Amino acid sequence: MSNIAQRSLEGVFLAVFGIASRIYAPLRSWIGAAVLCLFILMTAAVVQVFPVSNWDMLAYTATAIEPETADAADLHTKTYALVKANVSEGEYVTLTEDRPYRIHQAKDADAFQTMLGFYRLKVLYVETARLLSGVAGTVEAFRLISLLSVFAVGAVLLVWLGRTGTLSYGPVAAAFLMLCSFGYAAQLVSPDLYATFFLLLAAFLFLEKWDVPAALALVCAFLVRPDHLAFVGVFFVFAAVYGPGRWAMSACFAACLGIYVWLTRGADHPGWWVHMWFTHIEYVPTLKDFDPPFSITAYVEMLVRSTVRAVMGFTWIAVLFGLVVFFAKGISADRLNLRSRVLLYAAFTSICAKYVVFPHYETRFHLPYLVIIGMILLVGWHRQQTAAQ
Numbered sequence: 001m002s003n004i005a006q007r008s009l010e011g012v013f014l015a016v017f018g019i020a021s022r023i024y025a026p027l028r029s030w031i032g033a034a035v036l037c038l039f040i041l042m043t044a045a046v047v048q049v050f051p052v053s054n055w056d057m058l059a060y061t062a063t064a065i066e067p068e069t070a071d072a073a074d075l076h077t078k079t080y081a082l083v084k085a086n087v088s089e090g091e092y093v094t095l096t097e098d099r100p101y102r103i104h105q106a107k108d109a110d111a112f113q114t115m116l117g118f119y120r121l122k123v124l125y126v127e128t129a130r131l132l133s134g135v136a137g138t139v140e141a142f143r144l145i146s147l148l149s150v151f152a153v154g155a156v157l158l159v160w161l162g163r164t165g166t167l168s169y170g171p172v173a174a175a176f177l178m179l180c181s182f183g184y185a186a187q188l189v190s191p192d193l194y195a196t197f198f199l200l201l202a203a204f205l206f207l208e209k210w211d212v213p214a215a216l217a218l219v220c221a222f223l224v225r226p227d228h229l230a231f232v233g234v235f236f237v238f239a240a241v242y243g244p245g246r247w248a249m250s251a252c253f254a255a256c257l258g259i260y261v262w263l264t265r266g267a268d269h270p271g272w273w274v275h276m277w278f279t280h281i282e283y284v285p286t287l288k289d290f291d292p293p294f295s296i297t298a299y300v301e302m303l304v305r306s307t308v309r310a311v312m313g314f315t316w317i318a319v320l321f322g323l324v325v326f327f328a329k330g331i332s333a334d335r336l337n338l339r340s341r342v343l344l345y346a347a348f349t350s351i352c353a354k355y356v357v358f359p360h361y362e363t364r365f366h367l368p369y370l371v372i373i374g375m376i377l378l379v380g381w382h383r384q385q386t387a388a389q
Helices: 004-049 056-068 072-084 089-097 100-107 109-114 123-132 138-163 167-179 182-187 192-207 211-224 226-242 246-266 272-280 296-313 316-330 338-357 367-388
Strands: none
Touching: 004 138, 004 167, 004 182, 056 072, 056 109, 056 123, 056 138, 072 089, 072 109, 072 138, 089 100, 100 109, 123 138, 123 192, 123 211, 138 167, 138 182, 138 192, 138 367, 167 182, 167 367, 182 192, 192 211, 192 226, 192 338, 192 367, 211 226, 211 246, 226 246, 226 338, 272 296, 296 316, 316 338, 316 367, 338 367
16 A cells, blocks of 8 residues: 555656646657757767767878879878878877787888778768868868768658658657767768768658659769668669669669779779678788688688677667567558568668678668668558557
8 A cells, every 4th residue: 555655756746747748749749850950969069079080081081182192102191191180199199009000001101002992982972072172171071071961861860750740759769879879970980971861861762752863862872882782782672573663773773783893993992802801800901912712711700700799899789689579569561651661671681681791790880771770660650550549
């Protein structure tokens, strides 16, 4: 039997909760949008005030200024000078003296130049930085891309929620972005968030039945990060099987595949296996004459290493598992519209396919697909709950 204190506390709580609910109900869409906007603004402020300096910024800076330099030594000198002028003394020490690989790259211009084949493929990312360097320095231009991508992703999500009548779920969308390392991806000099914007835009346009603009957005995402060719290919297959957007996605895949063949021939990319080995086995000091033989044992070792690192230090496997459980327990697949199913199946399959082909363990590499899946399930669940009332 409850006592007077318990009844009083519960009575006060229920009264306050009832008042808050009556105030919230008519304003829930505005409040949801405001919370998501506040999260986006907060993330942008953190990106601006506390950016993260990763080693890749050296390679991307070099790729951006490469046409303006005379030789490898000149490129190396200018690159390290530009980065040094835009990071703190401690960050620069970390970028140049933290481990043997970085020490070697800071001293050997020719070895440093062999690494740029990994980065030249990100054509649209590099070209955008070159364009923005006219109003900011080269390093600042890359940081500006990340900053603008934060706002762009937020804008797409707001429009998506608004078009589907789910703005009240703005806090849920913000929380989901937190789980998917949105803030960390935004702080880096990396094309991940820029590509995420184009992939989310493509997903939204596809759901709105604007197939040609969706295909163009996919091409842009591919040009920012060519490894998104896996998603383009999987998306093309599901569109061809189910029907919606079949011709636009077929043309998109054909265009991206042709561009990929051309890029890999002209950008001095060392190839899939060398890239895998370099990323997951050993950071060799130079890629010149580096050609390790393919080994199924080494490949399995890479998968195991990446999976352990993903489980121990990142969230994407847990998030994906949660989404699968939510789909199984809370969504009637046959009540999702056909385009939502095509996009949902393509996003899930591409995460699995990409991981088998190249096991990225960091959550930021899976960010766009997780958000796409999350948005489809959120909207689908809302519609099914509304229809059941």
